[in-house]
Amino acid sequence: MCAAGVILLVLAACGDSGSATRHINVSGSTSVSPFAEHLAELYQKQHAGKSINVQSLGSSAGIQAAAEGVAEIGMSSRELKTEEAERLEQRIIARDGLAIIVHPNNPIQNLTQAQVQNLFSGNIANWKDVGGNDHRITLVVREAGSGTFSAFEELMMKGIPNAPSALRQGSNGAIRQVVAEDPNAIGYISIGIVDKTVKALSIDGAQPSIENVRNDTYRFARNFLFVWPKGKQLNPLAQDYVDYVMSDEGQDELERLGLVRVK
Amino acid sequence: MKERIIGLVLAITALAALLALALITFFIFQAGLPLIAKVGLPGFLFNTTWNPTAKEPSFGILPMIVGSLWVTLGAMVIGVPLGLAVTIFLVDLAPERVSAFMRPAVQLLAGIPSVVYGFIGLTLLAPLVRNTLGGPGLSVLTGAIVLGIMILPTIISISEDAIRSVPPALRQGALALGATRWQVIKDIVIPAARSGIIASIVLGMGRALGETMAVIMMIGNSLQLPTSVLDSATTLTSNIGLEMAYASGAHRQALFATGIVLFIIIMVLNGTTTALVRRGLVRR
Amino acid sequence: MMVTTRQQTREASVDRANLRERLAFGAIWVAAILTVLVLLLIIGIILVRGLPHVSLEFLTSAPSDLGRAGGILPTIIGTVVLGFVALLIATPLGIGSAIYLTEYTRETRLTRLIRFGTESLAGVPSIIFGLFGFIFFVDVLKMGWSILAGGLTLALMVLPTIIRTAEEAILTVPLSYRETGYSLGATRWEMVTTTVLPSAMPGILTGVILAFGRAVSETAAVIFTAGTALNMPTSLLSPARTMAVHFYILAVEGISLEMAYATGAVLILTVLIINVVANALVRNVVARRLRA
Numbered sequence: 001m002c003a004a005g006v007i008l009l010v011l012a013a014c015g016d017s018g019s020a021t022r023h024i025n026v027s028g029s030t031s032v033s034p035f036a037e038h039l040a041e042l043y044q045k046q047h048a049g050k051s052i053n054v055q056s057l058g059s060s061a062g063i064q065a066a067a068e069g070v071a072e073i074g075m076s077s078r079e080l081k082t083e084e085a086e087r088l089e090q091r092i093i094a095r096d097g098l099a100i101i102v103h104p105n106n107p108i109q110n111l112t113q114a115q116v117q118n119l120f121s122g123n124i125a126n127w128k129d130v131g132g133n134d135h136r137i138t139l140v141v142r143e144a145g146s147g148t149f150s151a152f153e154e155l156m157m158k159g160i161p162n163a164p165s166a167l168r169q170g171s172n173g174a175i176r177q178v179v180a181e182d183p184n185a186i187g188y189i190s191i192g193i194v195d196k197t198v199k200a201l202s203i204d205g206a207q208p209s210i211e212n213v214r215n216d217t218y219r220f221a222r223n224f225l226f227v228w229p230k231g232k233q234l235n236p237l238a239q240d241y242v243d244y245v246m247s248d249e250g251q252d253e254l255e256r257l258g259l260v261r262v263k
Numbered sequence: 264m265k266e267r268i269i270g271l272v273l274a275i276t277a278l279a280a281l282l283a284l285a286l287i288t289f290f291i292f293q294a295g296l297p298l299i300a301k302v303g304l305p306g307f308l309f310n311t312t313w314n315p316t317a318k319e320p321s322f323g324i325l326p327m328i329v330g331s332l333w334v335t336l337g338a339m340v341i342g343v344p345l346g347l348a349v350t351i352f353l354v355d356l357a358p359e360r361v362s363a364f365m366r367p368a369v370q371l372l373a374g375i376p377s378v379v380y381g382f383i384g385l386t387l388l389a390p391l392v393r394n395t396l397g398g399p400g401l402s403v404l405t406g407a408i409v410l411g412i413m414i415l416p417t418i419i420s421i422s423e424d425a426i427r428s429v430p431p432a433l434r435q436g437a438l439a440l441g442a443t444r445w446q447v448i449k450d451i452v453i454p455a456a457r458s459g460i461i462a463s464i465v466l467g468m469g470r471a472l473g474e475t476m477a478v479i480m481m482i483g484n485s486l487q488l489p490t491s492v493l494d495s496a497t498t499l500t501s502n503i504g505l506e507m508a509y510a511s512g513a514h515r516q517a518l519f520a521t522g523i524v525l526f527i528i529i530m531v532l533n534g535t536t537t538a539l540v541r542r543g544l545v546r547r
Numbered sequence: 548m549m550v551t552t553r554q555q556t557r558e559a560s561v562d563r564a565n566l567r568e569r570l571a572f573g574a575i576w577v578a579a580i581l582t583v584l585v586l587l588l589i590i591g592i593i594l595v596r597g598l599p600h601v602s603l604e605f606l607t608s609a610p611s612d613l614g615r616a617g618g619i620l621p622t623i624i625g626t627v628v629l630g631f632v633a634l635l636i637a638t639p640l641g642i643g644s645a646i647y648l649t650e651y652t653r654e655t656r657l658t659r660l661i662r663f664g665t666e667s668l669a670g671v672p673s674i675i676f677g678l679f680g681f682i683f684f685v686d687v688l689k690m691g692w693s694i695l696a697g698g699l700t701l702a703l704m705v706l707p708t709i710i711r712t713a714e715e716a717i718l719t720v721p722l723s724y725r726e727t728g729y730s731l732g733a734t735r736w737e738m739v740t741t742t743v744l745p746s747a748m749p750g751i752l753t754g755v756i757l758a759f760g761r762a763v764s765e766t767a768a769v770i771f772t773a774g775t776a777l778n779m780p781t782s783l784l785s786p787a788r789t790m791a792v793h794f795y796i797l798a799v800e801g802i803s804l805e806m807a808y809a810t811g812a813v814l815i816l817t818v819l820i821i822n823v824v825a826n827a828l829v830r831n832v833v834a835r836r837l838r839a
Contacts, residue, residue, distance in 0.1 A: 473672025
């Protein structure tokens with residue numbers, strides 16, 4: 001047992017020696033991580049031997065990981081709480097609109113914000129009450145703690161609780177998958193990952209598009225953040241990666257993927 | 264001298280499992296108990312609202328307890344008869360060549376990763392349930408069917424041991440009295456192997472109760488108290504698995520507290536099995 | 548008259564018993580066939596839909612675009628390394644434990660306690676191991692999400708499997724072997740290393756292989772301890788994504804159904820191979836015992 005332990009430690013030490021700036025951990029929001037991962041892939045192609053580990057764990061876990069130093073950079077898709085903001089430096093890397101999505105065969109094209117609130121709180125349980133077919137509505141939401149969940153609660157629901165019958169899924173992709181499968185489902189995901197398997201509804205007449213988020217016609221948008229401890233110099237690789245994400249090339253790429261650039 | 268040292272080292276390795284169990288218990292309880300102390304045990308167990316991140320948070324896990332109960336019982340309804348049938352088949356009916364193929368097949372069933380089961384439930388069974396029976400498809404029924412299959416190896420392997428250890432004299436005696444083979448199985452063999460069979464069922468129950476990833480994929484994870492098998496539900500495990508990554512502060516404590524509840528239930532089930540097996544051995 | 552009637556009722560009841568038996572046995576056959584069909588269906592679907600997308604390139608290249616394209620090499624490496632770390636820790640502990648319980652002690656209160664610990668540990672759900680590994684290895688011991696943290700967690704999880712199989716394997720070594728050893732003046736340890744262990748080795752190996760299989764298929768305990776990073780792991784402190792976790796993420800997030808099936812196929816094949824090898828070992832042992 002001891003021998004095994006020693007071997008492990010030695011291996012760990014060898015693997016780690018001199019690599020202080022060869023790899024970094026970027027952890028947090030499942031909404032941000034697909035984009036951070038994509039940029040990490042591009043970055044690593046340009047910088048051989050550097051490794052950016054993007055871990056999709058959730059905003060709160062990411063913020064905590066960054067605060068505790070488990071990860072160099074935390075990713076968040078929700079605003080920092082006051083006590084978090086006191087300890088952490090934050091950089092807005094992009095803005096992201098929240099799209100309400102339904103199955104492509106659903107005849108509904110537009111809902112008002114009040115209708116959305118009534119749907120997700122369970123007051124309206126049949127599609128015919130908002131002008132659709134006579135079918136029971138299947139709600140699909142995120143779970144408590146996720147940045148997308150809090151953004152939806154704040155921006156769209158204004159604090160009205162979700163119906164307990166709502167299905168809960170662990171990521172944007174999982175919600176898209178369930179909605180794409182179920183003709184009666186409605187859910188919410190980042191505009192950036194809406195694809196042809198689902199249909200995004202316009203809200204109060206405004207289409208969820210990058211253009212409309214940028215000019216504030218579509219109001220349901222939140223910031224994507226990178227965070228790290230205040231007063232602590234990022235190591236060179238982490239700094240270089242943040243610079244890359246904020247560069248024209250990085251921002252172009254994020255826009256191409258469906259986010260709203262901040263520079 | 265050398266022998267003494269070797270004996271001591273071996274004794275220490277033997278304590279590793281016990282130490283691991285102690286560490287697990289300690290850290291899970293340490294992380295979860297503060298929350299139970301804060302909201303009170305009845306409030307934690309019997310409140311129906313789970314909203315851990317609201318301005319005024321609420322930490323009721325009754326929906327998960329009820330969800331676990333439904334899904335686990337459903338899995339037993341499917342897994343127990345099927346498992347016992349296969350066991351009897353293996354012991355009494357199967358021709359040599361068939362059982363030589365069946366046994367590794369059952370073992371393989373145990374080796375298939377739970378995420379593969381979950382995937383089958385998500386992509387094949389859930390749409391089938393939705394299109395034929397209605398509801399969202401991701402439901403108690405979908406989860407119960409797949410979990411029922413997942414616990415088959417546990418039920419089969421342990422109850423097979425129990426049935427095989429029934430003394431042959433008992434069977435032969437009854438057959439000589441003119442009973443049919445089925446009557447012998449039903450009235451002599453199964454009652455004689457009862458405690459082992461119950462142990463297998465209890466262990467299967469523990470397995471169904473403890474499964475996480477497959478359940479997250481299949482049952483939709485809604486926070487309601489289910490009223491039909493076609494409703495979606497959340498279990499103790501699936502809620503931990505779904506929210507753990509996102510949790511901080513009291514929310515995280517509440518998930519560990521959920522872990523405590525799960526841990527205690529499982530320990531009681533394990534204790535029951537051990538007691539049953541021991542009783543069976545003594546009686547024999 | 549009376550006699551005939553009694554005989555008739557008896558025949559009728561025998562008929563009824565025979566009919567019941569036929570029905571019951573029929574149902575049992577159906578259940579057995581159903582079980583095999585379910586197994587074949589699961590394996591068949593994954594292999595048929597997955598294998599066409601599995602190629603040498605798929606196995607030897609890194610994923611790109613979150614796994615939508617490219618291969619699964621880092622997840623294969625992650626799985627293997629994680630499994631080996633777990634075995635490296637659990638195997639010596641498990642075998643040592645088994646030797647102690649079988650050769651070095653009688654049934655005492657302590658051994659009963661140890662058996663209780665082992666059995667309870669075997670019943671602990673993997674999500675509890677995940678919670679524990681997350682708080683203890685990742686957080687308290689500051690390993691972060693890493694192969695080391697995941698491997699240690701898995702080691703605890705597979706420990707009971709190794710202990711039990713090793714114990715059984717050692718117990719089946721005939722007593723006469725030991726007596727011969729002692730009569731030649733061997734110490735206990737010499738006996739264990741020269742006679743008992745070699746003879747029990749195939750059985751012990753089976754347990755180790757099965758434990759590796761459990762490590763390969765595990766998700767809940769791994770995802771919170773080894774993390775989900777898709778990069779090639781570079782040290783024991785790097786995070787890693789195993790095949791099972793990759794499969795889970797591809798499937799649940801709807802990233803790519805094709806890639807999910809392909810990864811699933813590789814996963815199922817790995818499990819198949821592990822089971823076949825373990826079975827072959829067991830059969831070998833049985834055959835050898837019979838010959839002896």
